[in-house]
Amino acid sequence: MEGVDHLAFERNKAQFDVDEMKIVWAGSREDFELSDRISRLVASDPVFRKDDRAALGRKELFKNTLRKAAHAWKRVIELRLSGEFSALEPEAYKLRAFVDQPAFTDLHWGMFVPAIQGQGTDEQQQKWLPLAYRMQIIGCYAQTELGHGSNVQGLETTATFDPKTDEFVIHSPTLTSSKWWPGGLGKVSTHAVVYARLIIDGQDYGVHGFIVQLRSLDDHLPLPGITIGDIGMKFGNAAYNTMDNGVLTFDHVRIPRNQMLMRVSQVTREGKYVHSNVPRQLVYGTMVYVRQKIVADASVALSRAVCIATRYSAVRRQFGSHNGGLETQVIDYKTQQSRLFPLLASAYAFRFVGEWLLWLYTDVTERLKAKDFSTLPEAHACTAGLKSLTTTATADGIEECRKLCGGHGYLCSSGLPELFAVYVPACTYEGDNIVLLLQVARHLVKTVSQLSTGNKPVGTTAYMARLEQLLQYHSDVKKAEDWLKPNVVLEAFEARAARMCVACAQNLSKFSNPEEGFQELAADLVEAAVAHCQLIVVSNVYALSLLHKHLGDFISTGCIDPKQGSLANEQLRNLYSQVRPNAVALVDAYNYTDHYLGSILGRYDGNVYPKLYEEAWKDPLNDSIVPDGFKEYIQPLLKQQLRNARL
Numbered sequence: 001m002e003g004v005d006h007l008a009f010e011r012n013k014a015q016f017d018v019d020e021m022k023i024v025w026a027g028s029r030e031d032f033e034l035s036d037r038i039s040r041l042v043a044s045d046p047v048f049r050k051d052d053r054a055a056l057g058r059k060e061l062f063k064n065t066l067r068k069a070a071h072a073w074k075r076v077i078e079l080r081l082s083g084e085f086s087a088l089e090p091e092a093y094k095l096r097a098f099v100d101q102p103a104f105t106d107l108h109w110g111m112f113v114p115a116i117q118g119q120g121t122d123e124q125q126q127k128w129l130p131l132a133y134r135m136q137i138i139g140c141y142a143q144t145e146l147g148h149g150s151n152v153q154g155l156e157t158t159a160t161f162d163p164k165t166d167e168f169v170i171h172s173p174t175l176t177s178s179k180w181w182p183g184g185l186g187k188v189s190t191h192a193v194v195y196a197r198l199i200i201d202g203q204d205y206g207v208h209g210f211i212v213q214l215r216s217l218d219d220h221l222p223l224p225g226i227t228i229g230d231i232g233m234k235f236g237n238a239a240y241n242t243m244d245n246g247v248l249t250f251d252h253v254r255i256p257r258n259q260m261l262m263r264v265s266q267v268t269r270e271g272k273y274v275h276s277n278v279p280r281q282l283v284y285g286t287m288v289y290v291r292q293k294i295v296a297d298a299s300v301a302l303s304r305a306v307c308i309a310t311r312y313s314a315v316r317r318q319f320g321s322h323n324g325g326l327e328t329q330v331i332d333y334k335t336q337q338s339r340l341f342p343l344l345a346s347a348y349a350f351r352f353v354g355e356w357l358l359w360l361y362t363d364v365t366e367r368l369k370a371k372d373f374s375t376l377p378e379a380h381a382c383t384a385g386l387k388s389l390t391t392t393a394t395a396d397g398i399e400e401c402r403k404l405c406g407g408h409g410y411l412c413s414s415g416l417p418e419l420f421a422v423y424v425p426a427c428t429y430e431g432d433n434i435v436l437l438l439q440v441a442r443h444l445v446k447t448v449s450q451l452s453t454g455n456k457p458v459g460t461t462a463y464m465a466r467l468e469q470l471l472q473y474h475s476d477v478k479k480a481e482d483w484l485k486p487n488v489v490l491e492a493f494e495a496r497a498a499r500m501c502v503a504c505a506q507n508l509s510k511f512s513n514p515e516e517g518f519q520e521l522a523a524d525l526v527e528a529a530v531a532h533c534q535l536i537v538v539s540n541v542y543a544l545s546l547l548h549k550h551l552g553d554f555i556s557t558g559c560i561d562p563k564q565g566s567l568a569n570e571q572l573r574n575l576y577s578q579v580r581p582n583a584v585a586l587v588d589a590y591n592y593t594d595h596y597l598g599s600i601l602g603r604y605d606g607n608v609y610p611k612l613y614e615e616a617w618k619d620p621l622n623d624s625i626v627p628d629g630f631k632e633y634i635q636p637l638l639k640q641q642l643r644n645a646r647l
């Protein structure tokens with residue numbers, strides 16, 4: 001039986017309505033129709049071709065990215081995809097997503113514009129946003145430096161107020177203060193939001209954002225005092241090398257005073273520092289916004305990998321042939337199911353948790369507008385924690401999918417190496433995942449320590465209000481099916497998270513210096529933070545495979561006993577059997593085009609082998625039968641062996 005037939009047969013097995021599931025995955029019928037239309041539009045446009053990317057050198061790849069970005073912008077305007085001029089509308093956002101090539105535009109729309117929207121005053125927004133919306137200026141987000149990324153308060157670039165000229169002087173005092181990493185900076189951006197220490201009259205007021213023009217709008221040359229370039233090739237071949245991550249230094253560059261982003265705090269003409277009645281952490285607001293976006297996008301990356309691995313696992317056959325019959329589809333091996341199906345479930349879970357986080361973020365934004373800052377710590381902890389949890393699981397999941405595809409998964413034409421290489425920096429950018437989990441841990445420890453003062457925990461820590469009960473809890477699961485009851489699972493996750501947090505808080509209290517204790521117990525704190533973040537995901541959707549994976553935590557905290565752990569495992573195996581006939585249909589529900597998947601192994605028609613064979617012959621090495629270099633390097637060896645043999 002050919003691959004084509006395999007997948008048709010698989011699709012017939014589905015026990016649910018795939019078209020309905022497509023709507024669930026998309027979020028609504030309207031969203032589904034939009035995604036469907038835009039993905040087809042991109043797939044049918046030759047400029048957006050991407051199957052040739054792996055063979056392009058850096059310069060060609062970068063020019064190809066510029067061409068695609070310019071074409072995407074043209075299409076946005078021609079098709080009136082988003083009202084008058086903004087590309088922040090859902091249609092334009094989807095267009096960029098389906099073009100599927102990281103570009104400077106991600107940072108322009110994803111960070112430069114939001115930084116001005118979130119931290120600029122009304123006048124600053126009126127001045128800069130129309131220019132940015134029309135892309136008459138192109139911006140990036142220049143925060144990280146060669147010497148400091150995670151520690152934002154450690155940044156060294158200075159912005160010194162000069163009262164004589166009513167300007168700030170932006171300067172890089174050391175090599176380590178060079179801006180290093182900002183996407184879009186290296187070769188494209190004309191402007192940047194630069195994070196620098198504000199110095200007035202010798203006093204340091206900490207890190208603030210400033211709008212700085214970097215390049216001439218006429219000839220694109222760097223302005224006087226500015227040195228700028230690309231930081232060099234990154235992990236993977238094509239992957240993230242479409243992006244011009246940059247290096248930037250300032251030599252006493254002057255900007256007008258009104259280019260400091262002044263919504264959170266202001267500097268007056270007289271050089272007086274005025275702090276508005278808002279938390280200083282709002283300067284970090286753009287990162288919170290992007291972390292929320294990254295969570296929403298994690299399900300997309302994971303679902304692509306899962307779609308490829310599931311379809312290919314249904315096509316691929318190894319062993320088990322009797323009397324010349326068909327071999328076993330590898331998807332029927334229980335080990336394959338136990339590695340693949342939890343990832344399939346995670347992709348759906350992250351999709352729903354992303355929706356929930358968007359709701360939370362929108363709610364917090366509305367409250368901030370009304371000067372209610374009470375939910376900011378919760379928003380920070382949730383975005384930081386879920387960013388960390390989902391990106392780690394997604395990066396690991398993509399790599400697992402590569403292994404699930406055996407040797408063919410290692411070919412670029414499987415789409416998986418590039419997907420991994422593009423995705424894996426998400427574990428580092430917008431906050432290193434461990435550093436972010438430590439932020440969550442701080443929030444949790446603070447919540448526990450405030451319980452004794454009568455502070456009622458809110459939001460995702462509300463379960464801590466039942467601490468006494470959770471510390472007494474022991475699961476009453478008696479048979480495998482008991483693990484199917486959502487409340488049973490939820491309580492076990494709550495008790496585990498609560499106990500791990502309380503244990504950390506108790507151990508911390510043994511240190512006379514809390515900071516020293518925090519450093520010493522960091523590894524335990526990270527585990528408690530993970531338990532809490534998993535609870536957030538579980539309370540929005542699913543769980544048993546996580547329980548199985550972290551069985552040690554559940555048993556050592558006394559929430560369940562080993563027998564109940566085995567019952568959970570038994571139930572998990574039952575669930576895999578139920579998922580099996582629906583697996584291909586569940587990944588079809590993502591509605592990805594073959595263009596977007598970019599994978600021969602994940603083709604919708606399952607026609608894997610003929611296409612793999614065809615693709616191999618397209619490799620530039622196969623342009624000639626005898627390779628370049630034969631005469632110089634191979635023939636002399638062969639001749640030498642011949643000489644030796646004669647001797």
Ligand SMILES: CC/C=C\C/C=C\C/C=C\C/C=C\C/C=C\C/C=C/C(=O)SCCNC(=O)CCNC(=O)[C@H](O)C(C)(C)COP(=O)(O)OP(=O)(O)OC[C@H]1O[C@@H](n2cnc3c(N)ncnc32)[C@H](O)[C@@H]1OP(=O)(O)O
Nearest residue numbers: 087092093096106109110150152281284293380429430431
């Ligand atoms: C057409 C359309 C096309 C476009 C696409 C559109 C959108 C795409 C979206 C985005 C683009 C996506 C991907 C692009 C890819 C890459 C881009 C990458 C960009 C970057 O990486 S930018 C740089 C990011 N850098 C970081 O994340 C640094 C991490 N470090 C920190 O955040 C802080 O330094 C840290 C670790 C939080 C510590 O800060 P600090 O020392 O000040 O804090 P303390 O620990 O002392 O805590 C003080 C206090 O403040 C609270 N807090 C900390 N952070 C926040 C926050 N963000 N919000 C609110 N509150 C915060 C903390 O809890 C403490 O509270 P307490 O005093 O305990 O109450």
Ligand SMILES: Cc1cc2nc3c(=O)[nH]c(=O)nc-3n(C[C@H](O)[C@H](O)[C@H](O)COP(=O)(O)OP(=O)(O)OC[C@H]3O[C@@H](n4cnc5c(N)ncnc54)[C@H](O)[C@@H]3O)c2cc1C
Nearest residue numbers: 141142143144148149150181182183425428429430431434
């Ligand atoms: C592809 C990519 C794109 C990027 N784009 C941008 C951009 O557009 N703009 C921008 O400004 N920046 C950008 N960055 C920079 C990015 O935000 C930083 O690299 C990131 O915040 C991590 O900081 P770091 O490099 O200083 O890591 P470090 O903090 O040096 O991390 C190194 C190691 O130390 C550990 N560590 C650090 N602090 C602690 C601690 N307190 N406790 C325990 N362990 C710790 C980390 O876990 C990690 O293992 C980008 C980075 C990448 C990779």
